[in-house]
Amino acid sequence: MGPPLSGPLSRRDAGLDERHAARSWAGAEGALRALTAAASAAMVGCVVVIFVALALATLDGRTVGSTILSTTWSPALGSYGLLPLTFGTLVASLLGVLVAAPVGVLAAIWIVELAPPWVSGPARALVDVIATLPGVMFGLWGRTVVVPFVRDHLAPANDAGPSAGFGLVTAGIVLGAMILPTITALACGALGGVPASLREAAVALGGQRWDVIRHAVLPVARAGLWGAVAIGLARALAESLAVEMVCGSNPLWPRSLFAPFSTLGAVLVDETVDATRVDHIAALAGAAVWLCVLVVPVMLVGRRLLRPREPAESARVERAA
Amino acid sequence: MTADDLRYKRRRPSGVIMTALSVASVGALALTIVALALPFMQPPDLSPQTLSVVENALSGSAIIVVLALLGGVPTGVLVGVGVAEGGGATARLARAASDVLAAVPPIVVGFVVYATVVLAVHGGSTAAGAVAIGCLVAPAVCRATLEQLAATPASLRDAAVALGGTRARVVAFVLVRSIAPDLVRAVSRTTARAVGAGAPLLFVTAAVAGSGDVADASRVAALPTAAFWLASAPGVDAGARANTVALVLVLVVAGLGVLGRRRRGPR
Numbered sequence: 001m002g003p004p005l006s007g008p009l010s011r012r013d014a015g016l017d018e019r020h021a022a023r024s025w026a027g028a029e030g031a032l033r034a035l036t037a038a039a040s041a042a043m044v045g046c047v048v049v050i051f052v053a054l055a056l057a058t059l060d061g062r063t064v065g066s067t068i069l070s071t072t073w074s075p076a077l078g079s080y081g082l083l084p085l086t087f088g089t090l091v092a093s094l095l096g097v098l099v100a101a102p103v104g105v106l107a108a109i110w111i112v113e114l115a116p117p118w119v120s121g122p123a124r125a126l127v128d129v130i131a132t133l134p135g136v137m138f139g140l141w142g143r144t145v146v147v148p149f150v151r152d153h154l155a156p157a158n159d160a161g162p163s164a165g166f167g168l169v170t171a172g173i174v175l176g177a178m179i180l181p182t183i184t185a186l187a188c189g190a191l192g193g194v195p196a197s198l199r200e201a202a203v204a205l206g207g208q209r210w211d212v213i214r215h216a217v218l219p220v221a222r223a224g225l226w227g228a229v230a231i232g233l234a235r236a237l238a239e240s241l242a243v244e245m246v247c248g249s250n251p252l253w254p255r256s257l258f259a260p261f262s263t264l265g266a267v268l269v270d271e272t273v274d275a276t277r278v279d280h281i282a283a284l285a286g287a288a289v290w291l292c293v294l295v296v297p298v299m300l301v302g303r304r305l306l307r308p309r310e311p312a313e314s315a316r317v318e319r320a321a
Numbered sequence: 322m323t324a325d326d327l328r329y330k331r332r333r334p335s336g337v338i339m340t341a342l343s344v345a346s347v348g349a350l351a352l353t354i355v356a357l358a359l360p361f362m363q364p365p366d367l368s369p370q371t372l373s374v375v376e377n378a379l380s381g382s383a384i385i386v387v388l389a390l391l392g393g394v395p396t397g398v399l400v401g402v403g404v405a406e407g408g409g410a411t412a413r414l415a416r417a418a419s420d421v422l423a424a425v426p427p428i429v430v431g432f433v434v435y436a437t438v439v440l441a442v443h444g445g446s447t448a449a450g451a452v453a454i455g456c457l458v459a460p461a462v463c464r465a466t467l468e469q470l471a472a473t474p475a476s477l478r479d480a481a482v483a484l485g486g487t488r489a490r491v492v493a494f495v496l497v498r499s500i501a502p503d504l505v506r507a508v509s510r511t512t513a514r515a516v517g518a519g520a521p522l523l524f525v526t527a528a529v530a531g532s533g534d535v536a537d538a539s540r541v542a543a544l545p546t547a548a549f550w551l552a553s554a555p556g557v558d559a560g561a562r563a564n565t566v567a568l569v570l571v572l573v574v575a576g577l578g579v580l581g582r583r584r585r586g587p588r
Contacts, residue, residue, distance in 0.1 A: 029489035036403030039396045040415035043463070046456055047418045050425060050433045057436055106339075106346035114343060123347075129578040130354055132510065133571060134517025136545045137357075140552050140567050144360045144560070177353050184350060210336035238426035240520050241549055265428045265520070272432060272524050281436070288429045299424035 054292075057285030073251035073262075075271065080283030082264070082290055084253045088168070089263040089294065092243060093236035095172025096179055101229045104183030108228075111184070112191040113213050124188050131181040139245030142174035147246055155258040163258040166248030171263075174246050175239060179232035186231060186306060190224025191217060227305030234299035238291070240265025264291040361568050366561035374562055375569055378547035381447070381526065382573075385543055386515045388451035393458030394508055400459070401466025402492055416467075423460035430456045431521035438525065445526050450543065453521035458511055465507030469500035510581035513574045519545025544570040 070081035111123045150173075151165030194217050202216035218225075240263070248260020249270050262270070264287045275281045365371075400419060404412045434453040439445050473496055481495040497504075522543045548570060551563035 028493075029487055032402075032489045032492065036399045036407065037411070039399035040403050040411060040418075042396055043400050043415055043422060043459060044418040046459075047422050047425075049437065050422075050430070050456075053433050053437050054429075103346045103349050106343040107350045110340075110343035110347045114340065115347075125579075125582055126354070127350070128582055129575050130357075132513045132517070132574055132578040133357075134514075134519060134545050134574060136517070136519045136549050136552075137567050137571055140548060140563060141357055141360055143552055144564075145356060177357070180350060180353055208336055210339050213339075234424070238428070240426070240428040241523070241545070245549070245552060265426065268428050268432055269520070269523060272435060284432065285436070288432050291426055292429055295426050296421060296424040300420060303420065303424075 051289075051292075054285050054289045058282050058289055071253065073267065075275070075277075075280045075283070078279060080279070080286070082287060085251055085262055085264045085267055085287065086290065086294075088171075088247065088254065088261040089237060089265070089291070092168055092171035092175055092247070092261075092263060093233060095168060096175030096236045097229065097233050099172065099176035100180040100183050100232060104180050104228070104232070105187050105225055107184050108187035108191055109213060112188050113217065114209070124185070127181050127185045127188065131185045133181075135178060135239050135242040136245075138174055138178040139242035141177070142170060142242060142246040146170050146173050150258065158258070164248065164260070165258075166246055166260045167256070167258040168254055168261055169257045170246045171243050171261075174242055175236040178239065178242060179236050182235055183228045183232040186228035187221075187225050190221045190228060190306065193224065194220045223305045227302045230298055230302030230305060234295050234302055237298065238265065238295045240269050244269045264288075264294075360564050361571075363561075363564070365565040365568055366558075367565070371562045371565050374542070374547060374551070375566055378542040378544045378566055379569060379573075382516055382543045382545075384447055385450040385454055385522065385526070386512060388447065389454035389458050389515055390508070390512065392451065393455040393511075394462050396455075397459040397462025397464075398466050398497070398504070401463045401470065402497065404463070405467055405470040406488070406492060419460040419463040422456060423464065425456075426520075427457060427518050428520040428523070431523055431525055434521065435524040445524070447526065449525040450522045453525050454515050454518060457518055457521065458515055461511040461514070462504075462508060465504060465511070466500070469503045469507070470496060473499055506581045508581075509577050513577035513581060516577065517545055517570065517574045519543070519549055522546050523549070544573070 069083065070079055071083050072079045072081045073085060111120055111127070115123060147165035147170055149165075150167070150170045151163055154169060155163035155165070155167075198216045198220060199212050202212040207215065243263050244266040247262055247266050249262050249266060250260035251262040251267055254261035267287055268284055268291075271280070272284055275284055397419075400415050404416045404419075430453050434449055434456075435445075438449045438452060442449075477495060477499060478491060481491040486495065523546055526543055526546065544566060548563050548566040551559045551566060554563075
């Protein structure tokens with residue numbers, strides 16, 4: 001609230017005041033423009049610096065290009081094959097998604113569509129909070145709970161021979177547990193965004209509870225559910241600390257699902273500080289670039305699918321449903 | 322029996338099966354949450370050495386995250402406002418940059434800060450850690466600003482313009498003010514993620530770059546990196562310390578996450 005007026009302003013005073021205010025706000029508009037432009041430049045600059053630095057570091061290693069497609073990662077031999085690391089990254093992440101995606105989507109359906117309101121609200125809050133827990137905590141859980149379980153029960157039951165408990169199955173379980181709350185929370189958001197009018201119309205047409213979910217809710221929420229799964233996959237691909245703690249850090253082809261392996265993120269964790277040779281740093285930069293190539297498109301597609309629909313598109317989907 | 326009755330009878334088992342599957346999935350989710358608490362079932366290690374590690378890591382995380390927020394939040398809000406209000410090629414470029422930066426894996430951000438800052442100055446530092454975390458905070462705040470501005474009713478802006486407000490005035494005193502409570506919650510959620518982000522700090526803070534010595538109070542550690550290094554260190558003591566540090570980390574992150582969820586009435 002401005003200062004109280006001491007008396008009526010004359011027309012001339014009022015005109016001066018307005019002109020003064022207009023000038024000062026024109027200056028403020030210019031300052032706001034400059035600030036937003038500077039902030040935007042900083043954001044673009046960050047992205048440019050990241051990718052230019054990675055590209056320069058990768059190109060710095062003369063021998064990396066010839067060995068990058070080989071199947072051996074051995075800095076001592078000067079061989080930097082990314083294939084076993086890529087295999088480990090993809091298989092561990094896909095195992096995690098295979099576990100977490102169906103469970104997460106079905107759990108979200110129960111929370112949003114079937115649970116009573118006094119359960120649904122707290123359950124969504126709990127899932128949201130669990131989804132923010134850091135990866136290192138899941139790694140710690142994996143090392144103290146999952147690794148002994150796999151070593152003592154799962155590996156012997158599958159005739160996998162002696163296993164220390166570190167391997168693709170362990171990483172898959174840990175990544176699955178890590179992305180399960182993320183997928184559930186995002187799927188809850190996608191299902192909760194379906195207009196109530198659709199459900200009411202389906203019920204009015206005589207639909208049973210699952211008919212309403214199957215024919216009215218899921219078709220509209222389908223893109224959001226795929227988006228939730230894509231973001232879960234991207235989070236699993238990008239995870240480094242949790243996987244490093246349970247993979248066994250063996251950058252070679254894993255002999256079985258219960259044998260130690262490594263991933264692109266884990267090798268960055270393990271070797272970055274110790275890398276002193278130019279070709280080794282270049283190979284690590286190449287691993288970082290390759291990790292970006294795997295993660296960024298999946299994340300962007302996931303975000304795109306989760307974005308709220310435009311009204312026209314939403315109406316089209318509703319008509320189709 | 323009519324055709325409708327037959328169709329109803331055929332549909333009913335699939336509904337029962339799907340309900341059972343969804344209940345089982347919620348059970349699996351609940352089991353996972355309970356299993357996550359297993360490492361913390363034992364009483365935490367409260368020895369003076371552990372408390373000194375916790376104190377060092379907690380203060381290190383606080384310093385790094387506050388510095389990152391000081392840089393990242395204004396940058397994110399300004400880019401969000403510029404993209405939402407500006408339009409044109411520059412706004413599209415800034416939005417694309419924000420989206421890509423948000424999608425870059427945290428370990429890659431840490432690697433780049435290590436290669437460009439830490440190696441250049443021959444040592445990790447709190448500032449380098451703040452730069453790495455700031456790269457995660459800014460795009461998250463930008464996205465939150467964009468989402469909140471998009472949800473602001475057009476009538477609010479129209480009314481402010483009709484009252485003679487300039488664009489800067491409308492943005493500063495009407496739009497940003499109207500989204501401020503939601504923005505604060507979004508920043509709280511982003512802070513929770515920033516506190517838990519260990520990968521970008523792994524090589525860039527002074528405590529761990531090169532030495533891995535998180536117990537040395539003269540070096541600044543962070544909660545997630547301290548938990549990681551202690552969990553990787555040999556010995557029962559290190560494991561108990563890692564659990565205690567992780568418990569503090571979980572409590573801080575969950576507390577910030579709960580703060581970020583508290584909602585008020587409709588805007």
